[in-house]
Amino acid sequence: MLDFTIVDEIIWRALKEDMPMGDITTDSTVDEDEVCSAKLVAKEDCVIAGIDVFSRVFTLLDPKTYMERYVNDGEKVKKGTLIMYITGNARTMLKAERTALNLLQRMCGIASATRKIADILKGSKAKIVDTRKTAPGLRYLDKAAVRLGGGTNHRFCLSDGVLIKDNHIKAAGGITAAVKRARAHIPHTIKIEVETESMEQIKEALLAGADIIMLDNMSPEAMKEAVDYINGRALTEASGNITVENVEIVARTGVDLISSGSLTHSVRAADISLKFE
Numbered sequence: 001m002l003d004f005t006i007v008d009e010i011i012w013r014a015l016k017e018d019m020p021m022g023d024i025t026t027d028s029t030v031d032e033d034e035v036c037s038a039k040l041v042a043k044e045d046c047v048i049a050g051i052d053v054f055s056r057v058f059t060l061l062d063p064k065t066y067m068e069r070y071v072n073d074g075e076k077v078k079k080g081t082l083i084m085y086i087t088g089n090a091r092t093m094l095k096a097e098r099t100a101l102n103l104l105q106r107m108c109g110i111a112s113a114t115r116k117i118a119d120i121l122k123g124s125k126a127k128i129v130d131t132r133k134t135a136p137g138l139r140y141l142d143k144a145a146v147r148l149g150g151g152t153n154h155r156f157c158l159s160d161g162v163l164i165k166d167n168h169i170k171a172a173g174g175i176t177a178a179v180k181r182a183r184a185h186i187p188h189t190i191k192i193e194v195e196t197e198s199m200e201q202i203k204e205a206l207l208a209g210a211d212i213i214m215l216d217n218m219s220p221e222a223m224k225e226a227v228d229y230i231n232g233r234a235l236t237e238a239s240g241n242i243t244v245e246n247v248e249i250v251a252r253t254g255v256d257l258i259s260s261g262s263l264t265h266s267v268r269a270a271d272i273s274l275k276f277e
Contacts, residue, residue: 002052006140011057013137014099026094034090036276038097040083043271047076047115048083049148050107053141055084057100062092074148076115083272097274106138107145108270114149114263117247124251126258129154129237133261142264154259162192163214169194175201179208193237202226206233215255216240223253 040054048071058065065088071077086093117128128151134142143153155161164178172178175194182192193212194205199222205213213230215223217240227236235256242250242260250258 002144003140004056007053007056008060010137010141011053011060011099011103014103015057015061015095018099019095023091023095026091030090030094032089032091035088036090036093037085037087038093038274038276039085040272040274042077042079042081042083043273044079045077046108046270046272047074047111047149048108049073049111049145050104050141051084053107054100054104057096057103058086058088058092061096062089064088065092074111086274093276101272101274102269103138103141105269105272106135106267107141107148108272109267110142110145110264111149112270113267114146114151116244117242117258117260117263118150120244120248121251121258124248126238126251126255127152128247128263129257129259130263131239131259131261131265132157133265135264146263149263151263152257161190162186163195164192164210165195166197166216175204175210176208179205179210183209195239196226199226199229202229206230210234212237212257214239214259220246220249220253223250223255227254 051069051073055067065086068085069083071081071083114128121128130143130146130151131154143156146153155163162182164182168178169175172181179192179194191211193214194210195214195216196202196205197216202213212235214237215226218226223238230236237257237259238250238253238255239259242258242262247258
Protein backbone atom coordinates (compact mmCIF):
# COMPACT_ATOMS: atom_id res chain seq x y z
CA MET A 1 0.00 0.00 0.00
CA LEU A 2 1.21 3.45 -0.90
CA ASP A 3 1.36 6.27 1.63
CA PHE A 4 -0.45 9.02 -0.23
CA THR A 5 0.84 11.68 2.13
CA ILE A 6 4.23 11.02 0.52
CA VAL A 7 2.82 10.45 -2.97
CA ASP A 8 0.83 13.71 -2.91
CA GLU A 9 3.92 15.67 -1.89
CA ILE A 10 5.82 14.21 -4.85
CA ILE A 11 2.99 14.99 -7.25
CA TRP A 12 2.45 18.58 -6.08
CA ARG A 13 6.17 19.26 -6.32
CA ALA A 14 6.21 17.91 -9.89
CA LEU A 15 3.12 19.90 -10.89
CA LYS A 16 4.58 23.10 -9.47
CA GLU A 17 7.77 22.46 -11.42
CA ASP A 18 5.79 21.92 -14.63
CA MET A 19 3.44 24.89 -14.31
CA PRO A 20 4.69 27.35 -11.69
CA MET A 21 2.39 30.06 -13.00
CA GLY A 22 -0.22 27.96 -14.79
CA ASP A 23 -0.38 26.37 -18.24
CA ILE A 24 -0.31 29.26 -20.68
CA THR A 25 -1.05 27.08 -23.72
CA THR A 26 -4.02 25.22 -22.27
CA ASP A 27 -5.57 28.24 -20.55
CA SER A 28 -5.41 30.29 -23.75
CA THR A 29 -6.68 27.67 -26.19
CA VAL A 30 -9.21 25.45 -24.37
CA ASP A 31 -12.55 26.53 -22.88
CA GLU A 32 -12.66 26.11 -19.12
CA ASP A 33 -15.86 23.98 -19.30
CA GLU A 34 -14.67 21.70 -22.11
CA VAL A 35 -14.95 17.97 -21.36
CA CYS A 36 -12.93 15.27 -23.12
CA SER A 37 -11.93 11.62 -22.91
CA ALA A 38 -8.61 9.84 -23.39
CA LYS A 39 -7.17 6.34 -23.58
CA LEU A 40 -4.04 5.22 -21.75
CA VAL A 41 -2.35 2.62 -23.94
CA ALA A 42 0.83 0.52 -23.62
CA LYS A 43 3.07 1.06 -26.65
CA GLU A 44 5.27 -1.90 -25.71
CA ASP A 45 5.23 -5.03 -23.53
CA CYS A 46 5.81 -3.99 -19.92
CA VAL A 47 4.95 -4.52 -16.26
CA ILE A 48 2.43 -2.00 -14.98
CA ALA A 49 3.39 -0.04 -11.87
CA GLY A 50 2.02 3.26 -10.62
CA ILE A 51 -1.61 3.20 -11.77
CA ASP A 52 -2.74 4.74 -8.50
CA VAL A 53 -0.03 7.39 -8.75
CA PHE A 54 -1.06 8.20 -12.33
CA SER A 55 -4.72 8.52 -11.31
CA ARG A 56 -3.86 10.65 -8.30
CA VAL A 57 -2.33 13.38 -10.45
CA PHE A 58 -5.68 13.92 -12.17
CA THR A 59 -7.88 13.68 -9.08
CA LEU A 60 -5.70 16.09 -7.10
CA LEU A 61 -6.37 18.71 -9.78
CA ASP A 62 -10.03 17.73 -10.22
CA PRO A 63 -11.71 15.12 -7.97
CA LYS A 64 -14.50 14.79 -10.53
CA THR A 65 -12.22 13.16 -13.11
CA TYR A 66 -13.64 9.75 -14.03
CA MET A 67 -11.28 6.83 -14.59
CA GLU A 68 -12.02 3.29 -15.63
CA ARG A 69 -9.02 1.00 -15.29
CA TYR A 70 -8.54 -2.30 -17.05
CA VAL A 71 -5.16 -3.31 -15.65
CA ASN A 72 -3.78 -3.50 -12.11
CA ASP A 73 -0.32 -2.81 -10.74
CA GLY A 74 2.03 -5.75 -11.09
CA GLU A 75 0.39 -7.11 -14.24
CA LYS A 76 2.44 -7.73 -17.36
CA VAL A 77 0.75 -6.33 -20.46
CA LYS A 78 1.30 -6.61 -24.19
CA LYS A 79 1.85 -3.79 -26.65
CA GLY A 80 -1.49 -2.19 -27.51
CA THR A 81 -3.19 -3.01 -24.21
CA LEU A 82 -5.79 -0.46 -23.07
CA ILE A 83 -4.76 0.36 -19.51
CA MET A 84 -7.27 3.05 -18.57
CA TYR A 85 -10.07 5.21 -19.95
CA ILE A 86 -10.36 8.75 -18.57
CA THR A 87 -13.06 11.39 -18.85
CA GLY A 88 -12.91 14.84 -17.31
CA ASN A 89 -12.32 18.53 -17.68
CA ALA A 90 -10.10 19.09 -20.70
CA ARG A 91 -7.94 21.73 -19.03
CA THR A 92 -7.30 19.48 -16.04
CA MET A 93 -6.38 16.53 -18.21
CA LEU A 94 -3.99 18.56 -20.35
CA LYS A 95 -2.27 19.98 -17.27
CA ALA A 96 -1.97 16.61 -15.58
CA GLU A 97 -0.97 14.35 -18.45
CA ARG A 98 2.80 14.90 -18.62
CA THR A 99 3.42 14.70 -14.88
CA ALA A 100 1.19 11.63 -14.64
CA LEU A 101 2.91 9.94 -17.58
CA ASN A 102 6.41 10.78 -16.37
CA LEU A 103 5.76 9.07 -13.04
CA LEU A 104 3.91 6.10 -14.53
CA GLN A 105 6.41 5.46 -17.33
CA ARG A 106 9.37 5.53 -14.94
CA MET A 107 7.68 3.19 -12.47
CA CYS A 108 6.69 0.78 -15.25
CA GLY A 109 10.25 0.83 -16.58
CA ILE A 110 11.65 -0.04 -13.15
CA ALA A 111 9.06 -2.78 -12.57
CA SER A 112 9.73 -4.27 -16.00
CA ALA A 113 13.50 -4.33 -15.49
CA THR A 114 13.06 -5.89 -12.05
CA ARG A 115 10.64 -8.54 -13.33
CA LYS A 116 13.16 -9.72 -15.94
CA ILE A 117 15.70 -10.48 -13.23
CA ALA A 118 13.14 -11.80 -10.73
CA ASP A 119 11.91 -14.30 -13.33
CA ILE A 120 15.46 -15.50 -13.96
CA LEU A 121 15.98 -16.02 -10.21
CA LYS A 122 12.87 -18.18 -9.76
CA GLY A 123 13.93 -21.50 -8.30
CA SER A 124 17.05 -20.09 -6.64
CA LYS A 125 17.29 -18.83 -3.07
CA ALA A 126 18.68 -15.46 -4.14
CA LYS A 127 16.53 -12.32 -4.03
CA ILE A 128 17.01 -9.29 -6.25
CA VAL A 129 17.22 -6.09 -4.21
CA ASP A 130 17.51 -2.41 -5.11
CA THR A 131 19.94 0.25 -3.88
CA ARG A 132 19.88 3.96 -2.99
CA LYS A 133 20.80 4.82 -6.59
CA THR A 134 17.38 6.35 -7.24
CA ALA A 135 16.20 9.59 -8.83
CA PRO A 136 16.40 12.43 -6.25
CA GLY A 137 12.95 13.04 -4.83
CA LEU A 138 11.47 9.87 -6.35
CA ARG A 139 12.98 7.17 -4.12
CA TYR A 140 9.64 6.26 -2.55
CA LEU A 141 8.09 5.58 -5.97
CA ASP A 142 11.24 3.95 -7.38
CA LYS A 143 11.32 1.43 -4.56
CA ALA A 144 7.58 0.81 -4.78
CA ALA A 145 8.08 -0.04 -8.46
CA VAL A 146 10.82 -2.53 -7.57
CA ARG A 147 8.41 -4.34 -5.26
CA LEU A 148 5.72 -4.41 -7.95
CA GLY A 149 8.27 -5.93 -10.31
CA GLY A 150 8.93 -8.79 -7.89
CA GLY A 151 12.04 -7.42 -6.23
CA THR A 152 12.88 -6.61 -2.62
CA ASN A 153 13.91 -3.29 -1.12
CA HIS A 154 17.32 -2.75 0.44
CA ARG A 155 17.53 0.01 3.07
CA PHE A 156 15.42 3.02 2.14
CA CYS A 157 17.82 5.67 3.42
CA LEU A 158 20.93 6.27 5.49
CA SER A 159 18.85 6.22 8.68
CA ASP A 160 17.57 2.67 8.12
CA GLY A 161 20.62 0.53 8.64
CA VAL A 162 24.39 0.31 8.89
CA LEU A 163 26.21 -0.38 5.63
CA ILE A 164 29.93 0.06 6.07
CA LYS A 165 31.38 0.69 2.61
CA ASP A 166 34.96 1.11 1.40
CA ASN A 167 35.14 4.82 2.23
CA HIS A 168 33.75 4.22 5.73
CA ILE A 169 36.41 1.55 6.25
CA LYS A 170 39.18 3.95 5.26
CA ALA A 171 37.77 6.82 7.33
CA ALA A 172 37.22 4.65 10.42
CA GLY A 173 40.61 2.96 10.28
CA GLY A 174 39.57 -0.52 9.18
CA ILE A 175 36.69 -2.98 9.21
CA THR A 176 37.10 -4.08 12.81
CA ALA A 177 37.17 -0.53 14.11
CA ALA A 178 34.17 0.47 12.00
CA VAL A 179 32.04 -2.49 13.11
CA LYS A 180 33.00 -2.01 16.77
CA ARG A 181 32.03 1.67 16.69
CA ALA A 182 28.77 0.96 14.87
CA ARG A 183 27.82 -1.80 17.30
CA ALA A 184 28.39 0.51 20.26
CA HIS A 185 26.24 3.22 18.68
CA ILE A 186 23.19 1.36 17.36
CA PRO A 187 20.40 -0.55 19.15
CA HIS A 188 20.38 -4.35 19.05
CA THR A 189 17.55 -4.32 16.49
CA ILE A 190 19.73 -2.95 13.67
CA LYS A 191 21.99 -5.19 11.61
CA ILE A 192 25.42 -4.29 10.32
CA GLU A 193 26.48 -4.91 6.73
CA VAL A 194 30.08 -4.64 5.54
CA GLU A 195 31.25 -4.23 1.95
CA THR A 196 34.20 -6.46 1.13
CA GLU A 197 36.44 -6.91 -1.91
CA SER A 198 38.73 -9.76 -0.86
CA MET A 199 38.83 -12.93 1.23
CA GLU A 200 41.02 -11.12 3.74
CA GLN A 201 38.30 -8.49 4.27
CA ILE A 202 35.60 -11.17 4.41
CA LYS A 203 37.44 -12.97 7.23
CA GLU A 204 37.89 -9.71 9.12
CA ALA A 205 34.22 -8.71 8.69
CA LEU A 206 33.05 -12.10 9.88
CA LEU A 207 35.37 -12.04 12.89
CA ALA A 208 34.21 -8.50 13.71
CA GLY A 209 30.60 -9.71 13.87
CA ALA A 210 29.05 -8.41 10.64
CA ASP A 211 25.49 -9.63 10.10
CA ILE A 212 25.60 -9.21 6.30
CA ILE A 213 28.66 -9.36 4.07
CA MET A 214 28.57 -7.68 0.68
CA LEU A 215 30.73 -9.30 -1.98
CA ASP A 216 31.55 -6.35 -4.17
CA ASN A 217 32.62 -6.74 -7.80
CA MET A 218 33.90 -10.25 -7.29
CA SER A 219 34.11 -12.96 -9.92
CA PRO A 220 31.61 -15.83 -9.63
CA GLU A 221 34.46 -18.10 -8.55
CA ALA A 222 35.52 -15.71 -5.78
CA MET A 223 31.91 -15.30 -4.65
CA LYS A 224 31.45 -19.08 -4.48
CA GLU A 225 34.59 -19.39 -2.37
CA ALA A 226 33.35 -16.61 -0.08
CA VAL A 227 29.88 -18.13 0.34
CA ASP A 228 31.40 -21.51 1.19
CA TYR A 229 33.73 -19.91 3.73
CA ILE A 230 31.00 -17.83 5.39
CA ASN A 231 28.82 -20.95 5.50
CA GLY A 232 25.68 -19.27 6.85
CA ARG A 233 27.41 -17.32 9.59
CA ALA A 234 26.24 -14.11 7.91
CA LEU A 235 23.94 -13.24 5.05
CA THR A 236 25.74 -12.73 1.75
CA GLU A 237 25.00 -10.06 -0.84
CA ALA A 238 26.46 -9.95 -4.34
CA SER A 239 26.88 -6.47 -5.79
CA GLY A 240 28.51 -4.74 -8.73
CA ASN A 241 27.74 -4.87 -12.46
CA ILE A 242 24.74 -7.18 -12.10
CA THR A 243 22.98 -7.69 -15.43
CA VAL A 244 20.25 -9.84 -16.95
CA GLU A 245 23.01 -11.75 -18.70
CA ASN A 246 25.04 -12.67 -15.61
CA VAL A 247 22.54 -12.74 -12.74
CA GLU A 248 21.83 -16.46 -13.07
CA ILE A 249 25.55 -17.26 -12.81
CA VAL A 250 25.78 -15.04 -9.72
CA ALA A 251 22.80 -16.81 -8.13
CA ARG A 252 24.49 -20.18 -8.59
CA THR A 253 27.24 -19.10 -6.18
CA GLY A 254 24.72 -19.46 -3.35
CA VAL A 255 24.45 -15.82 -2.28
CA ASP A 256 21.34 -14.78 -0.37
CA LEU A 257 20.88 -11.37 -1.98
CA ILE A 258 21.81 -9.78 -5.30
CA SER A 259 21.71 -5.98 -5.39
CA SER A 260 21.57 -3.94 -8.56
CA GLY A 261 21.64 -0.16 -8.88
CA SER A 262 20.68 -0.47 -12.55
CA LEU A 263 17.09 -1.25 -11.55
CA THR A 264 16.64 2.43 -10.75
CA HIS A 265 19.65 4.58 -11.66
CA SER A 266 19.58 4.13 -15.43
CA VAL A 267 16.23 2.55 -16.17
CA ARG A 268 14.50 3.25 -19.50
CA ALA A 269 10.96 4.56 -19.07
CA ALA A 270 8.26 2.32 -20.53
CA ASP A 271 6.54 3.56 -23.70
CA ILE A 272 2.98 4.44 -22.69
CA SER A 273 0.77 7.05 -24.34
CA LEU A 274 -2.32 9.03 -23.42
CA LYS A 275 -4.37 9.77 -26.51
CA PHE A 276 -7.26 12.25 -26.41
CA GLU A 277 -10.44 11.43 -28.31
